[in-house]
Amino acid sequence: MSKGKVIVVEDSKIIRLGYKDSLERQGYSVETFDAAKGALNRIGFGWEGIIISDVIMPGMVCITMMKRIQEIDQELPVILITGQGDIPTAVQAIREGAYDFLEKPFSGEVLLEVVHRAMEKRQLVHEVRVLRKEINNQQETNFRIIGKSPIMVRLREMITSMAGSDTDVLILGETGTGKDLVARCLHESSSRKENNFVSINCGAIPENIIESELFGHESGSFTGADRRRIGKFEHAHGGTVFLDEIESMPLHLQVKLLHVLQDRVIYRVGSNDPIRVDVRVVAATKTDLKRAFEENKFRKDLYYRLNVLQMYVPALRERMGDIPLLFNHFVSEIGWRYKVSVLALPPGEFMQKLMARPWEGNVRELKNEAEKYVLQLIMDIPGQNECFAPFTDNSISQNGEMTLNDQLTAFEKTIIEQALIRQNGDIKNTYLALGIPRQTLYYKIQKYGLNRKHYQKVLETS
Numbered sequence: 001m002s003k004g005k006v007i008v009v010e011d012s013k014i015i016r017l018g019y020k021d022s023l024e025r026q027g028y029s030v031e032t033f034d035a036a037k038g039a040l041n042r043i044g045f046g047w048e049g050i051i052i053s054d055v056i057m058p059g060m061v062c063i064t065m066m067k068r069i070q071e072i073d074q075e076l077p078v079i080l081i082t083g084q085g086d087i088p089t090a091v092q093a094i095r096e097g098a099y100d101f102l103e104k105p106f107s108g109e110v111l112l113e114v115v116h117r118a119m120e121k122r123q124l125v126h127e128v129r130v131l132r133k134e135i136n137n138q139q140e141t142n143f144r145i146i147g148k149s150p151i152m153v154r155l156r157e158m159i160t161s162m163a164g165s166d167t168d169v170l171i172l173g174e175t176g177t178g179k180d181l182v183a184r185c186l187h188e189s190s191s192r193k194e195n196n197f198v199s200i201n202c203g204a205i206p207e208n209i210i211e212s213e214l215f216g217h218e219s220g221s222f223t224g225a226d227r228r229r230i231g232k233f234e235h236a237h238g239g240t241v242f243l244d245e246i247e248s249m250p251l252h253l254q255v256k257l258l259h260v261l262q263d264r265v266i267y268r269v270g271s272n273d274p275i276r277v278d279v280r281v282v283a284a285t286k287t288d289l290k291r292a293f294e295e296n297k298f299r300k301d302l303y304y305r306l307n308v309l310q311m312y313v314p315a316l317r318e319r320m321g322d323i324p325l326l327f328n329h330f331v332s333e334i335g336w337r338y339k340v341s342v343l344a345l346p347p348g349e350f351m352q353k354l355m356a357r358p359w360e361g362n363v364r365e366l367k368n369e370a371e372k373y374v375l376q377l378i379m380d381i382p383g384q385n386e387c388f389a390p391f392t393d394n395s396i397s398q399n400g401e402m403t404l405n406d407q408l409t410a411f412e413k414t415i416i417e418q419a420l421i422r423q424n425g426d427i428k429n430t431y432l433a434l435g436i437p438r439q440t441l442y443y444k445i446q447k448y449g450l451n452r453k454h455y456q457k458v459l460e461t462s
Contacts, residue, residue: 003027004119005049009039010081011058019052022108023115036060040068043076048126050077050118055086055093055101062089066096075125077118120439127436144185145178146329148418149319155182158311163189168261170246170306171284173313176364179284180244182313186282187240195239198232203248211253212269215260221270233266236279246283246306247292254299261305281306316359316366323355325418326363330370338374413448416441420450 006028010016013034020030029049033039036057043051051069055062062080069076077099082090090101099118102111145156162169163186171179180199187197205213212222216231233241243249249257260266261281265274283306292298316323350373359365416434423429431441444450 002029004029004122005047006030006115006119007039007042007049007051008032009034009036009051009053009057011035011054011056015054019111022111026112028115028119034058036065036068040065040072043069043072045073046126046129047073047076048122050079050099050115050122052079052081052115055080055082055089062093063096066093066098070097075122077122079114079118120437123437124440124443127440144181146326147319147322148325149322151314151319152322155311155313159185159189162186162309162311164191165309166280167309168281168283168306169309169311170289171282171311171313173284173286174315174362175286176362177313177315178363179286179313180242182311183240183242183244183282183284187242187280190240190280192239192280196236197240197242198236199242199244200232201244203245207250210250211256214253215256215266215268217269218271221268225270228268231266231268233260233277233279234275237277238279240280240282243281243283245285247285247287247289247298251297251299254302258299258302258305261302316362320355321422323366324351324421326366327351327354327370327373328417330367331374334367334371334374412444413450416444416448417450 003026006023008016008019008023008030010019010032011034016032016034020032023030031042033042036053037059039051039053043049053062053065057065066078069078074097078093078097080090080093080098080101081104082101083104087101087103090098090103094101099121100114102114145152145159147153147155159182169183169186171182173179173182183199184197187193200214202210212225212229212231214231214233216229216234217225219225219227243257260277264277264279266277267274289298289303289307293300293303354366354369361368416430419430419434423433427438427441431438434441
């Protein structure tokens, strides 16, 4: 397996082949050119290698070459080979973005050392770009629904597969599992995302006005209806209607909802004029609807009409391994809201207690615990400055939200932390699991101020 790609630009054939032979013996893939033009035609943005070039080249001066390379890719490492009289030019090239320069004569070991460092830098740049590309290209689903457990991976896959359909969906799950988040992710992953997502809690609207809320009303249709009002379904035209706690909908209104699902037509209260609506209906329930219709609490025909595509959102106790990841995510999110950046993970004993709880309130309850943890850090714990620090100005954009770089940093740090936890702080298993070089992992551990021993304690006590 190649250690990386290297382009050598050198007009002397003997020297050019000498560099090529030395580097290929060390496992690098090498291409050679006798002039800068050929090398420039070979590279492009994102090319995964480095360039070694003599300062003196036919057809193009070194500074011009550096400017062309910077136009192609500002983070592409260029190592310059220079004689004693060319050092001022090499220094200027460094200012233009060159990675380093070697003064002749130099040993093969020195060349290999500089190449190794430049290649490592290139690999780090590539990894960051891949991460950014994934965040930009992947649907937001993958980053809003947190969890590495197989059941959560499957849930994200189901959202992706169901997003392309207009078929109605029934979401099952206990209170606090995030059914509303799943519904919103379905909407935002679909072609309807540019239109409205309208959320309705069927259990929170008084029975005497729920029909008007859903379908709207005409002026004078009942006492207090002094003007026409557009209902939720009409407002969601082209988008998605989310009916939470569908089991709470009154039986008489379930009949009308069934007709809406079948015909995609609504009638405002007080009107006989049909209004066509293009909506996708996503319903959610925390109860067994099949048992509900057996007990005459829910219409059987509506149940079967809704239950075409079904999704199950697991309870937190079914994915206990996601608790550290979720908790740390919430701590970071809540810390940002209070304008503090939490630098310390909870001690192992604390995480052990979290993972031993039944979590009847599920993710919502865990988020409340994370907020409590952050507030206690701020208000109660001595030496709190060691646990958190104020956000810097450049981590928050002008509109008050976290910048992309800050989100990327937090995301990458969380991934590494959770890998360390899963691997009991073992460095080799961690970098193998993450699919990155050992030196890259060491660099990132140092960058984020992580302590591998802490993760050993987390796992041993959890």
